[in-house]
Amino acid sequence: MxxxxxxxxxxxxxxxxxxxxxxxxxxxxxxxxxxxxxxxxxxxxxxxxxxxxxxxxxxxxxxxxxxxxxxxxxxxxxxxxxxxxxxxxxxxxxxxxxxxxxxxxxGTNDAPVMNVDNVMPVEDPSGNGVMTVSGVTVSDVDAGSDTFIVTAHADNGSIATIGGDSLDPADGGFTGSFDEVTALFTDGAVYTPNYSGLTATDKVTLTVTDGHSGSDTVNFIFKQYEPNGGVTLNGTTGKDWILSSTGDDLMTGNGGGDNFVFAAQSGNDTITDFHAGTDHIVLNGYGIPSAQADLTAWLADAGNVTETGGSAVIHLDANDTITLNGVTKASLTAHDFIIHPAGA
CATH class of the missing domain: 2.60.40.1080 (Immunoglobulin-like)
Structure with a gap:
């Protein structure tokens, strides 16, 4: 044998x-x-x-x-x-x-992934920026239950959930399961400016960390205070949400997959490094169709998107435009946009 x-x-x-x-x-x-x-x-x-x-x-x-x-x-x-x-x-x-x-x-630990549905930039009567974040969810491909810690740090102001939960790293942030983290942001989170030390812009860093030290981070960059109008908004090399103000802003993502956010009265803004197919333009409250076929038709309309010197210019309404430096009109598709209709 x-x-x-x-x-x-x-x-x-x-x-x-x-x-x-x-x-x-x-x-x-x-x-x-x-x-x-x-x-x-x-x-x-x-x-x-x-x-x-x-x-x-x-x-x-x-x-x-x-x-x-x-x-x-x-x-x-x-x-x-x-x-x-x-x-x-x-x-x-x-x-x-x-x-x-x-x-x-x-197996190995896969880091959690944090997704944000929408961010709304608002300015108070004094021109100070207020930001509301909604629809924050966390996912993790690893099966089984885990505990997550959510923290938020603002360079100048502060941020907390609308329900009053502290996200300050100094307080240990918020600890909970998938469902608890999702419930935490059911009503969103709001940023409060630091009125005693106002700077033109601020950055809020929202981080989720799992029980094995895997983490994901989203950055929010926006105007905090600038009485003379627009500001220069610079993103990071990570995942950014860059929020326009009511002035004429110069916006740079710096790579990493960025969302550039615009709302009514955003002015005539310029994005210096938009990457079609990777970055997104998020439009809040404009009368622009959200259905893919309708949005594709809207983009094809000569009056809605023009091109000057090889740079596409998106006409949001009679007063607001977005210029995409070095990006042609032909390279834009409906997949480059996230539309939130008024009241959504």
């Missing part, structure tokens, strides 16, 4: 040492059989593992390879302490001996 030895197990880790988008591990079994020409295995090609996460190949010498799609939900949902196994059975040439080969897939 043949004797099988060698490597019959292996360990791999989600998102680690990938070949393309695949997890790959190899090993070698050995086989000894006293019978002449029987020290070999039955070759197998693309045999699906017993749990179906990946597939095995085996040649006659005993060399096996396991391959699994790293992006499949079952693997991406693994947390830092989670594992999956996948196995297949090898057979000796004479059919009298078998060996189970098992691969263990270890």
């Amino acid at each position: 043949p004797v099988i030895g060698g490597i019959a197990s292996g360990d791999v880790t989600e998102d680690t040492a990938l070949s393309g988008n695949h997890i790959v591990i190899e090993g070698d079994l050995t086989i000894t059989d006293a019978d002449h020409d029987q020290s070999a295995f039955v070759a197998q090609a693309s045999t699906v593992g017993d749990h179906g996460y990946g597939s095995f190949t085996l040649d006659a010498s005993g060399h096996w390879t396991y391959t699994a799609d790293n992006n499949q939900a079952a693997i991406q949902q693994l947390g830092a302490d989670d594992t999956l196994t996948d196995s297949f059975t090898t057979h000796s040439m004479d059919g009298t001996a078998d060996q189970l080969v098992t691969v263990t897939i270890h």
Whole structure:
């Protein structure tokens, strides 16, 4: 009877040492059989593992390879302490001996992702900026429950939920589950300027952190105080919401996937580095259609979007425009816009 030895197990880790988008591990079994020409295995090609996460190949010498799609939900949902196994059975040439080969897939922590539905810039009668954030949700591809900490830091003013919950890092922020974080922002959060130390602009940084130190951050950049009209608004290299004021603003995203927000009486603004297909123009309260087909038709209308010197100019109404430096009219699509109708 043949004797099988060698490597019959292996360990791999989600998102680690990938070949393309695949997890790959190899090993070698050995086989000894006293019978002449029987020290070999039955070759197998693309045999699906017993749990179906990946597939095995085996040649006659005993060399096996396991391959699994790293992006499949079952693997991406693994947390830092989670594992999956996948196995297949090898057979000796004479059919009298078998060996189970098992691969263990270890999970890693995937950082949570924070999404924001809308941000409304408002100015009080003195020209000071007030910002309201709504529809903040947190998602995490890792399965199972986790606890999240939400904090918000303003460079100059302060921010808290409308319900009165403190988000100040000095207070430890807000700690809760997915559902509790979502409920926290049901009514939104509001920014209050620092009236004793007003600067032209402010930045609020909203961060969510999971129990394994994975985090995501969204930055809000806006006018805090400028009695003479427009301001220069500079984003970060991360995820930004950049809010126009009632003056003529110069807005720069600086990469990272940015949302540029405009509301009625926003003036004649310029975005210096809009990236069609990556960034978004968020329009609040304008009479612009939100349905994709209708918005596509609106963009095609010669009176709504013009082009000057290779830069598209979007005419929001009789008084408000957005100039996109270096972006042609033809490159814009409905997917570059997020529309919130009046009252939405």
